[in-house]
Amino acid sequence: MPELPEVEVVRLGLDEHVVGRAVTAVEVLDPRSVRRHGPGPSDFVARLVGRRVDAARRRGKYLWLVLDDGSSVLTHLGMSGQALICDPDAATPRHLRITVDLDDGRQLRFVDQRIFGGMAVSDTDPPTEIAHIAPDPLDPGFDVARVVSLMRRRRTGVKRALLDQTLVSGVGNIYADEALWRARLHYARSTRGLRIAEATELIRHVHDVMTEALAQGGTSFDALYVNVNGQSGYFDRSLNAYGREGDPCDRCGAMIVREPFMNRSSYRCPACQPRPRNGRW
DNA sequence: ATCGTAGCCTGGTAGC
DNA sequence: TGCTACCAGGCTACGA
The missing domain is CATH 1.10.8.50 (Helicase, Ruva Protein; domain 3)
Structure with missing residues (x-):
């Protein structure tokens, strides 16, 4: 249900608060939110910890964080996904699925009630996993x-x-x-x-x-x-x-x-x- | 190859 | 009141 404008709003927020930060810790609270990451939750965590985030990009309703090793964290909000920036000790929302601790002491939270969305690490930027997704109307290359x-x-x-x-x-x-x-x-x-x-x-x-x-x-x-x-x-x-x-x-x-x-x-x-x-x- | 749809998911709400 | 059925719908997998 979040469509392009809502996803872009989220991307802008990630661009402001997450890009430039390094990942200090990751916790997958519900493995279903990383089910599209083939190697599983522990591999998902290992691929993120210690990496710096270099960019936040989007195509259509997909967004991804580019990491400093050239990989990316592909994210889809599905119907009910939220990416929130807050302090780690803030109250735990009901449907908190993934937490990503950043080196400025803040925390990126993936909250998703219906679990249609999720995160997965891709080897590339842009992720080959979304090669089939067409350009969106806000893309400069949109024809x-x-x-x-x-x-x-x-x-x-x-x-x-x-x-x-x-x-x-x-x-x-x-x-x-x-x-x-x-x-x-x-x-x-x-x-x-x-x-x-x-x-x-x-x-x-x-x-x-x-x-x-x-x-x-x-x-x-x-x-x-x-x-x-x-x-x-x-x-x-x-x-x-x-x-x-x-x-x-x-x-x-x-x-x-x-x-x-x-x-x-x-x-x-x-x-x-x-x-x-x-x-x- | 192209098109259409079932199923994944949970919580709020309508109806009994 | 407490239960069931339904609805929200992006995306993938699969059948026609």
Whole structure:
């Protein structure tokens, strides 16, 4: 559920508080949070202790800390992951999974209720493990025309395409619904039926909504999406579609509807984003 | 090759 | 009150 803007908020915090620091100790409190680290928790700890953190990077919803031996600590927040910076003697949160002690006496904490996320050490920067993750819209190398071209070659619905991290990364349910609302597109519209101009505008909306959300510190619905200081962003007040079932559309006043889609929910304005009548529409 | 979906996870809440 | 069922949903693995 933390999507690109929320992950970037976390990356900025790590950049400020963790980069330049050395790791003095690591504790894995729940091995499930490092299950993607093949060699296991003790190896995870050994690969971190004594290393200095040289950079904090991100692609899509993945972020990683670059260590001074060229390896990196790949991190995904999943649905409920948090990276917090605090004093080691601060109260232990309920779902504390990993602690990383730093040489300035502070502690990086990975807190995760649902354990969809986790950490793993990769040999490289960028991690080869995320080679399949496409550039995200905030990446300087992001190529709109390329994404539009690839998208229009797919045989699927437009929201499915937006959520496919191998096509464009960083988009989750919230910003997909927001971009589709801005573009006045129904989630089931065929990618093949989109005109180049429509698809280009959709990608532009994805970029814009993420940029605006980032400027407000990200979106927060419950206390789960927070920066490294545990604070929430404010973009939820700016949402036009997501989570607004029964509210009037900010554009036309029709009542926003929620519909099951891909085993989750999709929000749209039934007037601005009408259901396609055939495959092309 | 491409597309669609089951399952991983926990806690809050709706419903009985 | 206490129980069950459901929902939140990013990602991987796997089947069609």
